[in-house]
Amino acid sequence: MDNREWTRRGLLKATAAGAALASVPAALGAPGTAAAAERTTGGRPERVALTNVRVFDGRALSAPRTVVIDGGVIGLSPFGARTIDGKGATLLPGLIDAHVHLEDVGTLEQLTGYGVTTALDMACWPPSLVDSLRHRPGLTDIRSAGVPATAPGSTESMLPGFPQSDLVDNPAQAPGFVAARVAEGSDYIKIIVDVPGGLDQATINALSAVAHAYGKLANAHTVTSAAVDEALLAGVDVIHHVPLDTAVTSAVAARYAAGRRVSVPTLTVMEGFGALGIPGLSYAAARDSVIALHKAGVRILAGTDSNRKQGIPVQPAFGAGLHHELELLVAAGLSTVDALRATTVLPAQTFGLHDRGVISPGRRADLVLVDGDPVSDIRTTRNIQRVWAGGIEYAPVA
Numbered sequence: 523m524d525n526r527e528w529t530r531r532g533l534l535k536a537t538a539a540g541a542a543l544a545s546v547p548a549a550l551g552a553p554g555t556a557a558a559a560e561r562t563t564g565g566r567p568e569r570v571a572l573t574n575v576r577v578f579d580g581r582a583l584s585a586p587r588t589v590v591i592d593g594g595v596i597g598l599s600p601f602g603a604r605t606i607d608g609k610g611a612t613l614l615p616g617l618i619d620a621h622v623h624l625e626d627v628g629t630l631e632q633l634t635g636y637g638v639t640t641a642l643d644m645a646c647w648p649p650s651l652v653d654s655l656r657h658r659p660g661l662t663d664i665r666s667a668g669v670p671a672t673a674p675g676s677t678e679s680m681l682p683g684f685p686q687s688d689l690v691d692n693p694a695q696a697p698g699f700v701a702a703r704v705a706e707g708s709d710y711i712k713i714i715v716d717v718p719g720g721l722d723q724a725t726i727n728a729l730s731a732v733a734h735a736y737g738k739l740a741n742a743h744t745v746t747s748a749a750v751d752e753a754l755l756a757g758v759d760v761i762h763h764v765p766l767d768t769a770v771t772s773a774v775a776a777r778y779a780a781g782r783r784v785s786v787p788t789l790t791v792m793e794g795f796g797a798l799g800i801p802g803l804s805y806a807a808a809r810d811s812v813i814a815l816h817k818a819g820v821r822i823l824a825g826t827d828s829n830r831k832q833g834i835p836v837q838p839a840f841g842a843g844l845h846h847e848l849e850l851l852v853a854a855g856l857s858t859v860d861a862l863r864a865t866t867v868l869p870a871q872t873f874g875l876h877d878r879g880v881i882s883p884g885r886r887a888d889l890v891l892v893d894g895d896p897v898s899d900i901r902t903t904r905n906i907q908r909v910w911a912g913g914i915e916y917a918p919v920a
């Protein structure tokens with residue numbers, strides 16, 4: 523179905539603008555094309571000394587110094603290492619996209635080429651596809667929610683190949699749902715909070731509570747202010763997207779802050795939906811939500827909602843989309859340092875990825891060398907000279 527048809531179906535589902543948004547799918551994963559060409563990097567971890575390079579340390583750029591890549595991690599001694607002169611360039615920790623929907627190895631390759639060395643998938647199925655994308659040396663390292671929790675009859679449930687046996691109808695099904703995801707290897711739990719007609723409050727509450735009982739983060743999909751309210755009530759950890767109907771108010775932002783909720787606004791995909799011209803929905807509401815959340819001191823992470831799902835009208839590009847997201851976050855009031863933190867140290871902390879997100883001896887050698895100074899101009903992150911994923915160099919996208 524084409525974009526117009528998709529939008530029309532969404533609008534037919536409900537009369538209110540907010541209800542129309544319930545049709546914005548969160549989970550776009552589906553069996554990928556196994557035939558996707560797998561580019562051989564031929565790379566192996568090596569010893570490299572990057573000299574004269576300024577390093578983003580999470581607060582500012584350091585004076586020019588030497589960073590050693592030793593196998594798969596950041597090392598200490600440059601002795602005997604191949605030397606690369608990093609004069610004029612900035613070394614960033616490998617970028618983290620906190621919201622994608624993986625499709626196949628090609629999507630991993632595209633992410634890697636843009637310096638996105640970690641991708642947090644927020645719904646993908648079947649589990650065998652997720653497994654096939656894990657642990658691929660030299661490519662983007664992933665984490666995944668696997669199958670998301672959604673109600674029978676939801677837009678999500680009608681996406682191609684959605685496992686109907688995993689639909690959730692009531693709170694009593696929450697323990698079984700979460701246990702099944704944990705057994706499949708899901709790294710965290712994704713809950714589709716779409717109103718009206720989606721999961722009810724009691725079921726969202728139960729899913730969040732059971733996720734926590736398993737030590738898993740609860741991630742909510744919310745694209746209306748009503749859904750945000752439900753997610754906050756349920757005590758989820760990470761609230762993905764921001765409302766397109768009414769901007770988050772300062773009072774709601776204060777609730778995020780008080781509960782230490784984390785926001786992944788995904789402005790890139792919100793911008794795309796705003797441009798569809800659906801009455802009552804606007805990108806301005808999304809942008810103003812980020813302004814309110816940032817002002818309240820809420821932790822904000824960079825995520826794109828990149829996907830290649832047939833029939834979904836907005837498909838942010840893998841890799842390139844994250845650089846656009848950083849620009850949108852800066853346009854919404856984050857400092858360039860805030861934006862860089864939103865795609866490095868902060869998602870690593872939030873998702874417990876303690877081996878990455880900063881450039882420090884012993885951490886994974888996930889690195890992006892860019893020409894120029896992204897603290898002065900965030901667009902500089904696009905000027906990628908070199909990328910290392912787990913110490914293996916990967917040719918950047920031209």
Ligand SMILES: [Zn+2]
Pocket residue numbers: 547548549550621622623644827
């Ligand atoms: Zn999504």
